[in-house]
Amino acid sequence: MIKKSTIDQVFETARVEEVIGDFVQLKKSGSNYKGLSPFTDERTPSFMVSPAKQIWKDFSSGKGGNVVAFIMEHEHFSYPEAIKYLAKKYGIEIEETQQTYEEKEQADERESMFLVSEFAKDFFQRMLHKTDAGKAIGLSYFKERGFSSETIQKFDLGFSPETWDAFSSEALKKGYKLDYLEKTGLTIVKGEKQFDRFRGRVIFPIQSMSGRTLGFGGRILTNDKKAAKYLNSPESDIYHKSKVLYGIYHAKQSIAKEDTCFLVEGYTDVIQLHQSGIENVVASSGTALTPDQIRLIRRLTQNITILFDGDPAGLRASLRGLDLILEQGMNVKVCTFPEGEDPDSFARKNTQEDISAYINEQAKDVIRFKASLLVEEAKNDPIKKAEAIRDMVGSIAKVPDHIQQEIYLQECAKIMDISEEVLYSSLAQLTAKNQRDNSKRNKKGNENLRKVEEQAEQVSRPKVNQQFELERSIISLLLRYGNEEDHFEDYILKADAEGELALEAEHQHAKVYEKIFLDLQEDEIEFTNENFKSLYFKIIEEFSTKEEFKIETFINHLSPEEAKEITSILMQNERDVLHRWEDQDIFVKDKNELEAREVNETILNLRRYLIKQKVQELMQSVLEKKAEHNPEVLEEVKEYKSLEIIISQKLNRVI
Structure with a gap:
């Protein structure tokens, strides 16, 4: 605890x-x-x-x-x-009791897999720094790559011994279940035997954006031709390689600060650039770039520069991922290193200033880069050139912004030595074809949608729950203005000289929470929504017992459901800001300014609604028991209806 x-x-x-x-x-x-x-x-x-x-x-x-x-x-x-x-x-020291075996047993499956992964990371680090084999083999390899001790520690690099089950045996001794060792892919089970997936490899932990260990990458250090050079954790409930970027945990702040992200291919590329001072860098870990990975970057920046090795063969294969980035509406540049160099080797030989200068000078816009590359490959072959042009038009068609499309078409026409008219025509044809294809694919879905819509039209729209909205409004008033004082015009029901009922205005000076509490108590009004009822009494208690009501403190002591409801209420004004109504000359009232009229009207509306409900209940009883035998009930209905009319007049409502 x-x-x-x-x-x-x-x-x-x-x-x-x-x-x-x-x-x-x-x-x-x-x-x-x-x-x-x-x-x-x-x-x-x-x-x-x-x-x-x-x-x-x-x-x-x-x-x-x-x-x-x-x-x-x-x-x-x-x-x-x-x-x-x-x-x-935030560097806050936290005290907690050690997890018992029983507590580990009770942890859910996903959480247990995270616990196993954290244990594995610590184990591999210990093997690297505390064993002779780790120092002689693993640590020597990392030092040869030019990694400093600080970098090795920062990226939690480790080593898995050559022994068949060094990790698995240790984990089982510590009480971790074999089932979770297998599900995370750390242990391979064959019948009665089990052995370590990453044995004899240096280890690169793969972390989430918050720093949780999701999986591992392992590099073999021997010349065993039968074994893969790099080995990754298999897909699991906590590790989905298509949704993860290596280094994102260490890069996220720098990406947001610099407003750009460098994308490389391998673990060592990330680490070496990071060590050189280029911290806004992540890797796709050797997998083809996926939409989920791109969206992960897009949340931090709209600008991405892909750093390619100087290998021409690998360069052509990597172009496929560029269209995915363009589809997301991002600004993409491409930078290639000299032949025979990769980001890792280049970073080792150059200072941070030199690396940054090289990237700034060599980075090209993605369309310009791709067009130049395809033209170079096509040379004087008309067939290849035609294919290249179609390829480029296909890429430009992915760009969602029409202005960018036009600029790219102009650039492409110059590079590929072809008229803009031909490119515009090709783009229009491709766009029309894509729309037709989408139409065919969605035809069946559209037919189903039409059926659903037809059925929906036959069903009446659900009525607004007035009491829910009114109770929510009261909570909103308390949260926004609870401690503010104002002059309120209250209405008291009194009979005049002729015995006719009327609402007589009385003025009072009070805090909003006092006004609401006393009015609801006087009318014996209770909330029907359990969440609102609970919130109401908690808010009133907070105002009554604390000198100052701080929403940021109050919300921390609520249940997740209550906190979510309060957030929705308080951020409603911000939702209106997102819609930018002022651009359409529609001006939304500022809900941060107290209006006593709003408090009065909300309470009057609630009274009116409850009276209406009472009238409906009484009328139902009349219908059930026959009106002629219920003169008292009919008289009561008449009185309530009169009261409803009076309140409606004060609210400027027509009955």
């Missing part, structure tokens, strides 16, 4: 904008920040962060909450793990 004082310190220290900024590129938007959702695939920002309230809201997925909720959602952490992560980030 983590001490409450430590948890409080984490909440007091952690800044939501700083933590989320490690995962999402945030841009200032008034007093808040906005960015692309890390939970959905979107191109228009719908993710908002409020530093003042220390909360965030993702309008595309509906998720929201405080800083801990974000880490739990994004990294699939448990609550204690999220606290530990934040404590580590």
Whole structure:
């Protein structure tokens, strides 16, 4: 268990904008920040962060909450793990009891796999630094590659002994289940025997954006031609190679700061460049670039430069990934190193200034680079040149921005020595063909969709739950203005000289929370929504017992469901900002300014709604028992209807 004082310190220290900024590129938007959702695939920002309230809201997925909720959602952490992560980030010492074997048994499968991976990382590090074989073989290899002791430590590099089951045997002794050792791919099970997947290799741990160990890459150091040079962890519940970028944990802050990302191929390329001072670099780990990997980068920056080896054969094969980046609407450049050089070797021979200068000078726009390469390959062969032109048009068709498309077509026409008209025509034909193909593929889906829509039209639209919305409005008023004071015009029901009921205005000076609490108590109004009921009493208690109501403190002591609801209520104004209504001359009311009229109208509306409900209940009883035998009930209905009319008049409503 983590001490409450430590948890409080984490909440007091952690800044939501700083933590989320490690995962999402945030841009200032008034007093808040906005960015692309890390939970959905979107191109228009719908993710908002409020530093003042220390909360965030993702309008595309509906998720929201405080800083801990974000880490739990994004990294699939448990609550204690999220606290530990934040404590580590802010250098807060955290005390916890050692996990017992029974506690390890109770951990869920995914969490158990993470525990196994962390244990493996520590084991491989210990083998590298504390054993003779590790020092002689593994450490010597890393030193020969030019890695400093600090770099080796920073990237958690390790070594797996040649022994068949050194790791597996140690893990089983420590109480880790063989089932999880196998599921993470660390142990290969053959009948009654098991042996280590990475035996006899140097180890590169592969981490998530938050630093969790997801899997491993291992490089063999012998000349065994039957064994693969590099070996990666197999796919598992925690490791999906198509969704991971090597080095992203160490690069994320630099990528966001520099607003650009360098993409390389291998582990050592990342490490060597990082050691040279180029920290905004990640690797696809030898796999073909995937849309998920590109989206991971896009959350931090729109700009990406791919650093290719000088090998011409590998260069042509790597071009396929460029179209995927263009599809995501990113700005892409390509830089190649001299033949025989790769980012690793080039970084070893040059200073940070020289590397940066070389990349700045040699990096070309992706379309210009690809067109030049294809023209060079086609030379004077008309057939190859025609194929190259079609290839280029196909790439330009992937670009979502029409202005960029036009610029690329102009560039391409110059490089490939062909008229712009031909390229425009080819692009139009390709676009039309793609639309026809998409239409055919979606035809069946569209037919099903039409059927669903037809059925939906036959079903009446669900009515708005008025009481839910009114109760939500009361919670909103309390959160936004609870401690503010104002003059309120209250309405008291009184009979005039002729016995007619009327609402008489009375003025009072009070705090908003006092006004709401006393009015609801006087009318004996209770919340019907259990979440709102719980929140209401917690908010009232907070105002009654604390000198100052701080939403950033209050939200930290709520359940995830309550925190999510409060975030949705408080960030509604920010949602309106995202829609940019002012661009269409539609001006949304600022919900940060208290209007006493809004408080009065909300309470009157709730009263009116409850009276209406009461009338419906009474009328139903009349219908069931026959009106002539229920004169008292009919009289009661009449009185309630009169009251409803009076309240409606005060609200300027027509009955």
